[in-house]
Amino acid sequence: MKKNWLIIGGLAVIIIVAAIFLIPSQKASEQHKFATVVKLSGLAWFDRMEKGTLRFGEETGNETFLLGPPKADAALQVQIVEDLIAQKVSSIAIVPFAPEALEPVLQRAMDQGIAVISHEASNINNVNYDVEAFDNAAYGAHFMDQLADLMGAKGEYAVMVGSLTSKSHNEFIDAAIARQQEVYPDMKLVAERVESYDDQKIAYERAKELLKAYPNLGGFIGCAMTDPVGIGLAIEEMGLQDKTAVVGTSLVSVAGAYLETGAIDAISFWDPADVGYVMNAIAARILAGEAIADGDNLGVPGYEQITLNGKVITGQAWIDVTKENMDQYDF
Template identity: 45%
Template sequence: MKLTRLATALAAGVLAVGVVAAAQAANPVTIVTVVKVTGINWFNRMDEGVKEFAKDNPGVTAYQTGPGQADAAQQLKIIEDLVAKKVDALAVVPYDPPTLEPVLKKAMDRGIKVVTHEADNEKNTMVDIEAFDNTAYGANLNEHLASCMHDEGKWAVLVGSLGSRSQVQWADGGINNAKAKYSKMDLVEPKLETNNDGERAYEVAKEVLRKHPDLKGFQGSSSLDVIGIGRAVEEAGLQGKICVYGTGLPGEAGKFLESGAVNGISFWDPKLAGIAMNKIALMLVHGQTVHDGDNLGIPGYTKVTVSKGPGKGIIVRGQGWVDVDKSNYKNYSF
């Protein structure tokens, strides 16, 4: 009798799994990640996370897209097309958050779930996920820079775009940290735009060095800022004379860390951010949300903090940043 009951229970379990699988097949979920720009290593790495999420979640179609160059209008057009197709969820890394407000509102009005990243000023989002507190991250970069500069001298700040909310917060976090703690640090060039382009960052850095031959430090924001700065510093033979810290990826910045043209970089793993955005998007599709203290099961997002956003949504923050220099950057394979 017990064996019969066990067999019946097992059969019921198999049937239930089959019903769930059939339901997922009949009602597949489509989540599209829209990044600032395609083809750069930062978002190539994020795409790895999106693909891994899709592989690990049968019944979910997840893929990444974005404009071929960093351009708010092009990103807007891509999202408009996805809204017209009525995908189930959008995971967006806005190039310029205010530009996307109308289209993201339209998406939510049509029942599309919206998650954003690097955009804690976005009003029309359900969840904005940040890898960490952006102001603290910028202040941390500045602490490293100040130590290298011996707390004094001229310095400059680069950002990929003044419309990129997180990059401006990192820059301001560094600037305000220096104002509060290092009176002998002289900010001569605040928040110069580089268009999230390494070649442009190189040209901007060269001009800063020409204009301020006694410059002592750079703080970069875009992952490509340190690449352009490092190139300009090497070209001028100023390794060891100018301090350079900023957001970057080990695979890109490694050669400049080795040469001394860049002193240190900080980052979070875009792959993990891609997974986190898609996981939250799927939760929203299933009628769930994120709560303070939740463990998303993703490194750097194991005990998130949740606060109210500027609109009706929430801001979720992890603890995901990493600092590296010449001594340990090889420990990271991307």
């Protein structure tokens, strides 16, 4: 009988050991839910960003999705984040329309253990990290250098931002104006920053107003993805392609036709898909208890050697496009 109990006991030990090795741990098999919240749904820029978030989900086996309000409105973004907190998502990546308006709800998310990553919001506080594709001041100064070259370094110009509360857009323009004042004294800013609310139609209407108010206007810088396109349409309609230069942030899929006609001279951008992927990858590292360090390689072009300053992660990821090289990009 004793021998039988020893055999039974031995079998039990074997079964337990086998279970330890053959059954995955809860932590290893745990699937996270990664949400990405953008300024505005249905915009080509954020459609492209969604591709990166979905690619991250496919590669890691996590659930990823992207959503945004039907119009650029901070209150609507706050409501979306509140809903995500109630859903107990694992992380929230967000491109805030007005960073200060999101601070309280993002703090609530962090208090619930949700990893929070922002983009285009280097001044935001209640996040684990903010991701910037590049140094915003260098990007803005680069716009001014492009515009000055197109305008012969003289004449009147105007600037457009998605919102006066958009941190990145205003950092671009701060640097552009500083560059003009320092290097191009014969150029003149004709008006205060014009807001487009990330809306191509509003950008078009504001551009027409400026062109009528300032008949000698020689150039524009547009910061929101829709700005150069709205400006370009106004210029094309008024037959000013050879008189007025346009540079700014956009995508070939949206601005390509105007690059072809010369209504837009040059666009610059960073790949939103890469940012979508990187934000979720950073969130995954936070959830795994891993730190982010200066010089880290995040595994995406332009983010192979990041700079970390406080909470702000900066890559080297901008791309310049003109009519001559636009066929290299399919987004």
